Amino acid sequence: MTSRALPLPAPPLLKRFAPLAVGLGLAALALALPAGWREFPAAWNLGLRAPIDQLQSTIVANRETIPLFQYFFDPLSAFIDWGLRLAENLLLALPWPAALAFSTITGYLLGGPALAALSLIGPVIMGLFGLWEPSLQTLALMIVAVVLSVAIGLPLGVLSASSDRVDRVVRPILDGMQTMPTFVYLIPVVVFFGIARVPAVVATLVYAVPPMIRLTNLGLRQVSPPAIEAARAFGATRWQLLFQVQLPLALPAIMAGVNQTIMMALSMVVIAALIGAGGLGRQVLVSLQRLQVGQALEAGLAIVLLAIVLDRWSEGLSRLDFSDTAREPVKALAPRWVPARWESAWLTAALALRRLAAGPAHILGTLLGGRDLRRFAGVLNLALVVAALLLLDLLVHFGTFPSAWRWYWREPTDALVRWMRDNLFEIPVGGLLIGTGPVSDFIVIYMLNPLRTLFTEVLPWPVTVLGAAALGAWAGGWRLSAFAGLGVFAVGLLGMWPFAMDTLSQILVTMFFTVLAAVPLGIWSSQNDTVREVLRPILDFLQTIPSFVFLVPVIMLFNIGRVPGLIAAVLYAIAPGIKLTDLGIRAVAGEAVEAARAFGSTRGQMLAKVQVPMALPSILLGINQMIMMVLAMVVIAGMVGGAGLGLEAVNGLARSETGRGVEAGLAIVLLAVIMDRITQAWAARSQ
Amino acid sequence: MTVVPATEQRPTKIACRDVWKVFGRQPERVVERITPDQTSAQVLEQTGHVVAVRGVSFEVQPGETFVVMGLSGSGKSTLIRCMCRLTDPTRGEILVDGQDVLKLAEPALREVRRRKISMVFQNFGLFPHRRVIENVAYGLEVRGAPRAERLARAQQMIELVGLAGWEQHFPKQLSGGMQQRVGLARALAVDPEVILFDEPFSALDPLIRREMQDELLRLQADMHKTSVFITHDFAEALKLGDHIAIMRNGQFVQVGTPEELVLNPANDYVAAFTKDAPRAKVVSAAAVMLPCPPGFDPAGQPAARADAKLEDCLPMIAAHDGPVCVRDEAGALLGVLDRLSVMKALIV
Ligand SMILES: Nc1ncnc2c1ncn2[C@@H]1O[C@H](COP(=O)(O)OP(=O)(O)OP(=O)(O)O)[C@@H](O)[C@H]1O
Numbered sequence A: 001m002t003s004r005a006l007p008l009p010a011p012p013l014l015k016r017f018a019p020l021a022v023g024l025g026l027a028a029l030a031l032a033l034p035a036g037w038r039e040f041p042a043a044w045n046l047g048l049r050a051p052i053d054q055l056q057s058t059i060v061a062n063r064e065t066i067p068l069f070q071y072f073f074d075p076l077s078a079f080i081d082w083g084l085r086l087a088e089n090l091l092l093a094l095p096w097p098a099a100l101a102f103s104t105i106t107g108y109l110l111g112g113p114a115l116a117a118l119s120l121i122g123p124v125i126m127g128l129f130g131l132w133e134p135s136l137q138t139l140a141l142m143i144v145a146v147v148l149s150v151a152i153g154l155p156l157g158v159l160s161a162s163s164d165r166v167d168r169v170v171r172p173i174l175d176g177m178q179t180m181p182t183f184v185y186l187i188p189v190v191v192f193f194g195i196a197r198v199p200a201v202v203a204t205l206v207y208a209v210p211p212m213i214r215l216t217n218l219g220l221r222q223v224s225p226p227a228i229e230a231a232r233a234f235g236a237t238r239w240q241l242l243f244q245v246q247l248p249l250a251l252p253a254i255m256a257g258v259n260q261t262i263m264m265a266l267s268m269v270v271i272a273a274l275i276g277a278g279g280l281g282r283q284v285l286v287s288l289q290r291l292q293v294g295q296a297l298e299a300g301l302a303i304v305l306l307a308i309v310l311d312r313w314s315e316g317l318s319r320l321d322f323s324d325t326a327r328e329p330v331k332a333l334a335p336r337w338v339p340a341r342w343e344s345a346w347l348t349a350a351l352a353l354r355r356l357a358a359g360p361a362h363i364l365g366t367l368l369g370g371r372d373l374r375r376f377a378g379v380l381n382l383a384l385v386v387a388a389l390l391l392l393d394l395l396v397h398f399g400t401f402p403s404a405w406r407w408y409w410r411e412p413t414d415a416l417v418r419w420m421r422d423n424l425f426e427i428p429v430g431g432l433l434i435g436t437g438p439v440s441d442f443i444v445i446y447m448l449n450p451l452r453t454l455f456t457e458v459l460p461w462p463v464t465v466l467g468a469a470a471l472g473a474w475a476g477g478w479r480l481s482a483f484a485g486l487g488v489f490a491v492g493l494l495g496m497w498p499f500a501m502d503t504l505s506q507i508l509v510t511m512f513f514t515v516l517a518a519v520p521l522g523i524w525s526s527q528n529d530t531v532r533e534v535l536r537p538i539l540d541f542l543q544t545i546p547s548f549v550f551l552v553p554v555i556m557l558f559n560i561g562r563v564p565g566l567i568a569a570v571l572y573a574i575a576p577g578i579k580l581t582d583l584g585i586r587a588v589a590g591e592a593v594e595a596a597r598a599f600g601s602t603r604g605q606m607l608a609k610v611q612v613p614m615a616l617p618s619i620l621l622g623i624n625q626m627i628m629m630v631l632a633m634v635v636i637a638g639m640v641g642g643a644g645l646g647l648e649a650v651n652g653l654a655r656s657e658t659g660r661g662v663e664a665g666l667a668i669v670l671l672a673v674i675m676d677r678i679t680q681a682w683a684a685r686s687q
Numbered sequence B: 001m002t003v004v005p006a007t008e009q010r011p012t013k014i015a016c017r018d019v020w021k022v023f024g025r026q027p028e029r030v031v032e033r034i035t036p037d038q039t040s041a042q043v044l045e046q047t048g049h050v051v052a053v054r055g056v057s058f059e060v061q062p063g064e065t066f067v068v069m070g071l072s073g074s075g076k077s078t079l080i081r082c083m084c085r086l087t088d089p090t091r092g093e094i095l096v097d098g099q100d101v102l103k104l105a106e107p108a109l110r111e112v113r114r115r116k117i118s119m120v121f122q123n124f125g126l127f128p129h130r131r132v133i134e135n136v137a138y139g140l141e142v143r144g145a146p147r148a149e150r151l152a153r154a155q156q157m158i159e160l161v162g163l164a165g166w167e168q169h170f171p172k173q174l175s176g177g178m179q180q181r182v183g184l185a186r187a188l189a190v191d192p193e194v195i196l197f198d199e200p201f202s203a204l205d206p207l208i209r210r211e212m213q214d215e216l217l218r219l220q221a222d223m224h225k226t227s228v229f230i231t232h233d234f235a236e237a238l239k240l241g242d243h244i245a246i247m248r249n250g251q252f253v254q255v256g257t258p259e260e261l262v263l264n265p266a267n268d269y270v271a272a273f274t275k276d277a278p279r280a281k282v283v284s285a286a287a288v289m290l291p292c293p294p295g296f297d298p299a300g301q302p303a304a305r306a307d308a309k310l311e312d313c314l315p316m317i318a319a320h321d322g323p324v325c326v327r328d329e330a331g332a333l334l335g336v337l338d339r340l341s342v343m344k345a346l347i348v
């Protein structure tokens, strides 16, 4: 081991006042620079727009003759389209009672009566809203995207688990992919696939595949070395090792990957609608654009239901255990809510039901020569019921969900929205006006606008660039400093300076509110188990909702503009902040807490002097996650009046000005990566 | 006069020649530079490499049990893992039936592992996702035995190690000792010629441990398996081992029969292992006998066989005032035992 001389500590005075000095220097520079330096010089624009548009139109014009398209993208496209049509046709051909039966029984098999109920109610509500077909279209898109994600992610995961070199190449790519807001994925996809259903699948797929790769890799790498060694010692081949030992042992992690992939795919639903996906996403998008908030709410609710059901299903799938046939649970007790005098009747009925359920498996097993098929009883019953309903369909012809059964929420919702706008907009309390209007105005007038003015009109651009560099230097050293400074400068070169500064001001104000809410709530939840129990399901729920759907209820209250995006972003991003703060504080080692207690600390002293400082890395990690989510949401909110980079990108996509979209997309990526690196370095520094 | 090569006379089962294992970034380079007077601690300090096994050579004859003992970290597991190439030695030769295991290509190595050598692991190395019976049948499964056959064989082995009734359980539902027996059954199931045991009985209670040791001795006697056996328990080493090697810092300090180690420990390190050995059970009459005193008349004196352990001679010596004769198998007089020399041999 070589021992290196420790770096001499910087003189404390200099160290403490360095940030102040840099700040003063920047302020002085801001005052000294003439007014002409406020705007980023337009002449420096790299002018990417024209060549990209050129490329795009060349591609469109010569699709048939470019080999890359002829032999790769087009066949791929055709294949995906075929899969999508197949899935859609199969799902839409399913008579609705069969679909409901399938969903309910699957729910029961994967998670018992509660999940069965959820799996029944979810689709029924979609039907009642008149969203049966869009829901199935979305489901088809999910199925295709997830199947492809698994088909691509699993082998890649296996590959990167088996070779450190592959892992070293793949990992930074995945890291990069996960830093980017969903939105950015659309842009390159549009260049290569155009706008239609297939590119929507591709964008979803690209977004959803990283967790599959990551978790397969992780799961395989975590398989206990003794088991692998034992298999090798008995002469297992690589394939035997993989299929008999590694994959089975990594299965829980792989299933967690599938679960995450499904959730990521769902969170793309609305955004993918921007480039041509149909289904529920399109319903939300179109309704919002037409300001039909009620309809948007219905479709948004349908997406949330779909997300919850699929989440619970895939979670159940990972817990599924086909192995335990030896011990059947023989419960001689009825549930608590069954009155004692009904208990024996309950048990008899339960037993009879169980016999009935085991019947088909028993019969089939006997027919197949006495095999024990009990563990497949559930799947078998599912197949039987669905088959029976399909047969019945030949006679009765159920068709699609009956149009006579409707239960729209749109009118009451729209009425509610109107009522809220009329009555909650301004509420005089004493001499003060509160309500959505004043709150919204306050945020815009006193926070968003001044900050935007500061960035776009007061600060000369070199000061902003140097400021970013200084922040980078403070958090992570000269490399990060150079990266941050050059990155911000590049945003200017892209010609996106004013839009980026607008977005940045929104992000900063949103982060202010998010941190203000998340950190105290996290601390409270770490100190109080009741608070934690109450918060947990809410946070879990918030985390299953796709980002775009957050906008719907907020727009109900606040109309469109920058404020609803801000509030939606706070709601969207708050969960990881609370969870990580709570976790960090609770994880503070018992010994340290005990020692602090032994010295007679009060609870407040303990929090302030021991727990929060020790939990700081975890809290900062939460802030890192929150900032990335806020960025994603602020970009999305650009579509509903938030303006900034998001609007630029959407406009680029929507008006097929691809060059503009690419410029905005690159600026978004730069902002995302810079903020990610700085907050991560900050978290690492505080460890 | 014809010279019969030793190998033809008595084919050595396992021969290790100058085996080295160095862990680190550049083991080949480091192993070349180590000089005999450099200690492993110095190598670690100067190069950052761990010398786990250091020039070990030994031979094991067919049907023999070769025991390796040594303190924790002395390189026992590493040595045994080199023998089936779970780790590749940095240098040296490991011959099994005259064939250098280190030169085998992957398919041939697999074949050796499937048929000839199996291993019982220190940390059990069971497959957590497989039932006991599937664990035991694993070796047969990878070499492609039909399902019914391998399950039947596994069932037999499970009964042999006393786990009947637990076939359908998963490893984590078993105690440490039971898991160890599953590992044992798994190794036996493939009916290998060589078994490598890495502290196979360390987690067993004394009763089951003795049972397992007896079982192993029986297997040895019946099926002439060759084994290499690592243990921390000298009593176990005495009971099972035909030869015992004492290992320290990656080197063999001394190799010999139990008796040789007990009577002539090479240094204090070895003596520390043999100190508590039940010497009466280890030392034989031949090892402590004195030459016949002049004018000694063996007629009418009691006699012990030369290979009899002192334990068995003691009653005779106690009951008889004069010296006791020591005779070989043919009955020829070799020497005598007197009380003083026997007591000296027992006490030390
Ligand atoms: N994979 C490895 N990488 C680096 N060093 C290793 C590795 N495996 C073993 N060693 C080192 O080799 C030395 C010998 O380890 P080994 O496991 O062979 O000891 P042991 O004699 O079996 O000990 P125990 O009785 O505790 O099982 C130790 O110093 C250990 O740190």
Ligand SMILES: [Mg+2]
Pocket (backbone or CB within 6 Å): B076, B077, B078, B122, B198
């Ligand atoms: Mg060991």
